[in-house]
Amino acid sequence: MSNQPLFWIFALLTCGGAVGVVISQNIVRMAFSLIVSLGSTAGLFFLLEADFVGATQLLVYVGGTLVLLIFGVMLTASGPFQQIRVSPGETFLGAAVGLLLLSVIAFTVIDVEWDTLNAARTEASPGAESGNTARAIGLRLVGIPADHEIGVHEGRGGRTGYLLPFEIVSIHLLVVLVGAAYLARAKRRVADGSTGGEN
């Protein structure tokens, strides 16, 4: 089965959404474009046979992060600042820098002959068993390579376990949420005068 047409659809939607975010001046439209872009990225992930990542992308990104952002839009969009215009000069400068950056990346990353590079290095492409990576990912968390991966890797032989980041990220989330909550909540009593100079 050729995924080519699907790829083009998702790729266009992803890029179009991203460019839409950039060129739109209306914050609500930007948010919508972002949803389109990130949602189609999940589609690309599915095409790449990374179903678990794709699902996470939809759940966490589109379902969580974006809702958070839209929440922010609604909290701040009241008043005359819904559309904050950027001067044409700055737009032009931004476009120029963007094109420059894109051309640099194209000049480097896209230019690499990935196929020959990878073919020369490993005989077998380590493609996962189609469309079912959740189990493999779960096993890798504790450092057990999935069956199809054994022998593919050099060095530590794919035995890198991701237990540590999995656990430590929970502490990180805890700390971060405490921080976010601290900033968001109102101070219960008036700030002590000695805590800061005149502003």
Added chain:
Amino acid sequence: MLANTSIPVFEQLFNELTKTLPGDVFAFLPELVLCGTVIALLLGRLLGTDRWIPGHWTALVGTLIAFGFSFNAALGGIELSSVEATAEISRSELFSGLLINDGMTIFFRLFLLLFLVLVIALTVLSGIPDNEDGPDFYTLLLGATIGMMLMVSANHLLILFLAVEMASVPSYVLVGFLKGRRASSEAALKYVVYGAGAAGVMLYGTSLVAGLLGTAEIDQIAGKLSELTLTGATLRTILLGVMMILVGLAFKLSLVPFHFWCPDAFEGAPAEVGGFLSVASKGAAFALLIRVAGQLAGPAAVPPEIPVPGLEGLAISLAIGLGLVGAASSTFGNLAAYSQTNIKRLLAYSTIAHAGYMLLGVSAMILARHAGDTDLARDCVSGVLFYLTVYLFMNLGAFAIVALVRNQIYSEEIADYKGLAKQAPLLCVAMAVCLFSLVGLPPLGGFVAKFFVLAPVWKAGDIHPAMWLLVGVALLNTVFSLFYYLRILVAMFIDDRPTGQPVAKPDSVDKLYVALVSIPILLLGASPLIGKLSQAAEDAARDLFL
């Protein structure tokens, strides 16, 4: 079918976990203690015990316990090192190669925890988080420190990104901790956006490097690099990827041209946070930079006689590039500091300059490593470690004095420091010690440290003459820097205190703290402590290039 395979899998899982995990967890104990302290802080808040046991005590005790554990580990390391030819034993991998536990990890853990103790003590004295906000503040502080400790031992590109994020995100909140102030919120916004941008760039670079090399493990980079033929687009991609990773680190180190956040964030943040960020996050970022750069300089397996064509160029261009960035940072930092009127901002520019000096050490390390002169490479690294330690005391001292003086005169403008020496002589003398040490005048620690960093760099001039030029620029900078540091001292010691200004009357505890921080600067300039510290720094650098 599932049932059939699941039994061996769980067996395997059990075996895997029991084989290495207990040892790994034991080595990871200092970080775990900090995690536990975070939870204790939050529980204390939940249960209301923080009314009787203030947050800073919990944090202090937790940090001290962690410090004790890492000190114990350090002693173990020294014992090992005293036995001949067992250097390799002291380097071990934790969590299936995600982390490296070697001399440098131990050194930086001690460094960060010692610093954390001092910072917590400072916040207790200066009272910047009041009792109510204490648990939040210390949670963020400890959370950031855990991230930095991970940065120090990272051996995987994921951990690299994760650790940088863990160190950065709580710092954003810390910068905006005085949430009612406009300047503070502005600083935090700038910091978070700049930091997120830099992190994004770094992540993109990480993806390029990992994709091109087919591995995400940092200690495999050198080996994989030597297998590639570095020409054409492959070379450009690896350059771009490496550069983008370095951009993320350069952001943490506030190197030119990625320093823009630094003065703004430091001016808006409380001085205590400024002190914390200027030392801890720089130290951790340097550790990470040394690890990554050491890999990029070339694999240990390739003897220098057999040159790998692309790799050679990579090492040289990287070393000279970093050297130029370092020289530019120190020059820019020193020059831009001239016109500052806010002392925190001035110190921010000064930290930019100091990061530049230390970066020269790293760039020389790459050259030396690449040329096969491992001893010189180690000297470079231990020079940087020595510098960082002295920098810990002198920069923390300066920021602490700013914080304590602010509590007295409610100002952080240099103009308001006029004639302070008559009211708070000890604080001002300590400030003079810190600033003179920052200039690099003997017999203070700053001089010895600058010498330890620049001497190997000069020696690396034999490998590439550009290093001589860079040392020249750095030395010229120490002359420049004298002017603006002297400005503060002139204001404090020579100018008269205008009438009507608030009177500074520091407590005796404040004085004790300031003395405690500034005495090591003197000792590290002229006492056997130099030998002790340089020995420790050498031990730390020893198993870096095996």
Added chain:
Amino acid sequence: MTHIDSKAWLLIIAWLLPLCGFVIEVFAGYWSHRCPGGRYKSRTAAYLAVGCIGGGFLLSLSALISGISDWGLLEHQTSHSQAAPLESDNPDAHATAHFTVANVPHGEDADTGETGHGGGQKYVSGEIYTLGTFGKLRIAIDYYVDSLTLIMFTMVTLIATCIHVFAIGYMDDERTEDHTDHQVHLADGSHLHRPGRFYLFFSYMSLFCFSMLGLVLAGNIFMVFVFWELVGICSYLLIGFYVERRSASTAANKAFIVNRVGDFGFIIGLMILWTSFGTFGFKSYTDGNDGAHPEPGLFEMVRDDHGKVDVEKTDHGSIVRIQDHDDKSASIPYWLLVAAGLGIFAGCVGKSAQFPLQTWLPDAMEGPTPVSALVHSATMVAAGVYLAARFFPVFLPEVLLTIAYVGAITLFVAATIAIVATDIKRVLAYSTISQLGYMMLAIGLGGWGAGLFHLITHAFFKSLMFLCSGSVIVGCHHEQEMPRMGGLRKKMPITACTMLIGVIAICGLAVPGVSLWGYKIAFSGYHSKDAIVATAMTYAHLNPAHSLLFLAPLVTAGITAFYMFRLWFYTFAGEPRDQELYDHCHESPRVMTVPLMILAFFAIFCAVGGEGGPLYTAISHSETIPEHIADSAITLPSHKQIAGYHQQAGILALLVAAVGTLLAWLMYGVGRPDPGIIRRQFAGTHEFLVEKWRFDELYDAMFIRPVHVVAAWFSSFDRRVLDGVLHWFAHTGVVLARWNRWFDESLVDGIVNWIAVRVQAIGQSLSVVQTGRLRQYVMFIALGVVTLFLLMFALFPQT
């Protein structure tokens, strides 16, 4: 416990005594100072400081005596004895000009462990404590003691003791709780009142002595640098002692910053030496290495046992082979060694106020006069010369030539400026710069012994003169302008008399042809300056292209005599110009005059016997005469050759000095005896001087009008001719001096200021980039990524 030689022990204790004094004064001085009751506070701090430095002097003296007996320092070395036919080359063979060195001993016991005694190496060296090792970099507190160290120690401690005692009297008014600084005018027109800082002064002085002695004792260049900076900091504190005076704090900053410029070169030199030689030490240890093979030091690595530098020509330019190294083929590029030498010398230029970094020293006179006497004439500024001398073995001919020229320019420029200065201390300051130039010149010319000889004699007579000026300043109630003085010899006879001794010493006057018990009748300055001029003369003869190096010191000898006698006549001779000042003037108390007399004694006798005398003989025991480098364009004179020119040079120098003295006497001395003529001649000018004394007009009055007086006196001569000649002389002098002054103040200062302003401006324009706009910052991330990528790509060596 390592073995340390007894001489070294004595010096180490002498070195640490002032540190103890400093610590006690800092921690206890304040309380001792604060004793309640009575207007004046106790002098405890001063007594403590004097005790420490005096004890140090006694210890150094015993070390010196021990050195004399151990090493036979007073015996002539064979090569110095002109009669000894030891040198193989015949007198007219200097074309081949290699100077076999007999005084670098490689006697029978050179290879036994027992060195430092008898006829072996005449130095002891060892470590006191290793602070830390850092890879191959070892940072240690070392000592290096040879006859130069011993003499410097004794000289520094002796002079410091005298000056400390003097300072007890000079700083007496600082003992009050309510000291009035008359030079600080507050906004309301009153003077500043502040608590006296008596104890603080003495604690700074003790710290300075400690640092200075550490600098002399140091056995490695790193330690030298540390103490080098420490004396700099002490100097900063002492110049800025009257911090409330704007001029004092500015001067302190200026001194500090100008010195840092020199130190920049110093560190570069340090880096080169360390990276090329892997050590900081001067020479291998003789003490405490328990029979182990001593590690070679810098001097032994640059030159072999015969003092020869092993230069080799290769395709990549000349290289210098490193001697005594584990790696036999180790070498250093020739230019790098030159660069190292120039770097070290740059540090010396800063510290010794040599051209073009001389501007800080006259300003440094803002400090209390005892400080000027100790720090800014006798010891610290001489440290640059001392270091140049210590590092003599490392200097290659190109470096020596640079040193010589810098010295020559300095000595001439400073002397001409001194002619027009009116502040008594500033005249002495310029004179100090000029004399330091003499020493540098001597070292650059290869006259090692002569330079250090002059260092020691100069230290005595210049500190004497500074103390005399201090005595005058105290006597005249802090008046420093000479035009307001005059005739003070009647009021302060001791000061006038001792000052005259100093002046005669510095001018190098002597009674020619007459000798008393075989010794020439001359003060110390004559001998040392004579030695330098003789060296210069020989040098000019050997290297005719550099004759200027002989003319400059010769002419300047005359100028020196002129301005020094001008100072003396102006201050002490003639009639009082300011009657009120004169009436209130008084001789200083005994505590100040006794040190003057002691120093005067040494100014007369310390160099007795000249180059055959004990001082020079002892110094020359440390001398290392470099062997000629084959392809060098420069030929350094040997002792023997110098001896040949000695007679001529002595007479010539004496003649020039006598002319200068005569001129000064005619202009400032002889005109005075008849006050009627003076009053008639100077009626307008005198009033003008007293009221305004603007500098330009003052110079006119100082030069043109005396010319008229002189002309009237010599009425038997053709008036117009004499007038014309003297006019021309005077006018040229004024123009030259003004030009120099302009050069000094406008150009050099101007450049320094210009740089400072530029740097400030650049700094300001740089922080404009920091616009505070977040979006711009993010834009810079993108641009930075692209730029750095292109930079790295460009740096990538394409093959």
Added chain:
Amino acid sequence: METPLAYYLFVGAVLFVSGIVCMATKRNGIAVLMGVELVLNGANVNFVAFAHYTPLGLDGQIVSLFVIVLAAAEAAVALAIALNFYNNHQTIDVDRGDKLRG
């Protein structure tokens, strides 16, 4: 026929550049944060693509999972800071925050 890796990488690059440009031009603080999401997402596309095509394998997917989580955490904090800015400045226009400079 399989889609070449370079196509995916180009999509990633477009996302990355759009994000950077978005951060550099938008005056609305929330829009700037959207730019951050785009940048991280661009890198994520790279990782997942590499996971499929190169020996990086599953590691790439796992990294992208963690990136999603970290992005969420960062977004939460950034949003809190942006709201704090809004509360203090009464606007979300980042150009209003130019008090700290020089």
